[in-house]
Amino acid sequence: AQTVTQSQPEMSVQEAETVTLSCTYDTSESDYYLFWYKQPPSRQMILVIRQEAYKQQNATENRFSVNFQKAAKSFSLKISDSQLGDAAMYFCAYRLRPSGSRLTFGEGTQLTVNP
């Protein structure tokens, strides 16, 4: 069974600084997706970024980027130039291909952004 672990229940960062959230996962599969979801106080689940396991290049979406280490089964999220609106719970998630397979989530990391 696949598992996803986020070892940092809480993190904080100063506005405009950079923060990295950690995620590790365990799987015997080679073809899968990894995701970071953001959950603000509204509770809505928002997809931040995704990574396809067969791609070596790390995904980037504006201020958000990942460090994907397939051999180490590590998938960290870096948020640059942190903004107050980045404060949220962040979940790392794993999904096998094909599409429709279930998402396996980590425990979540609560990010606080200090002004």
Added chain:
Amino acid sequence: EAQVTQNPRYLITVTGKKLTVTCSQNMNHEYMSWYRQDPGLGLRQIYYSMNVEVTDKGDVPEGYKVSRKEKRNFPLILESPSPNQTSLYFCASGEQGSSYNEQFFGPGTRLTVL
């Protein structure tokens, strides 16, 4: 607007009183799923459906039922709710297929069982 809707958004009930949380999507997605979110545990899958009349258990199915009579609807049924089912529930939907398709989440239903 493409969306997944859930009703009710908030519900307080008592032990043993049957309830249904509805989920509907307007994107013609084959795949639908229910998750529950608990502090320190993240989201865990309860049930999922690959298409109409096809449902299967997720990681935590005990105490829940689902049905998929229509493609757009996937209700979650708690026939005899207990306090340990107090949680935040999410419905999600997505397309089937071999290429990447994003899963879309509903707004969540906060359930309290007294």
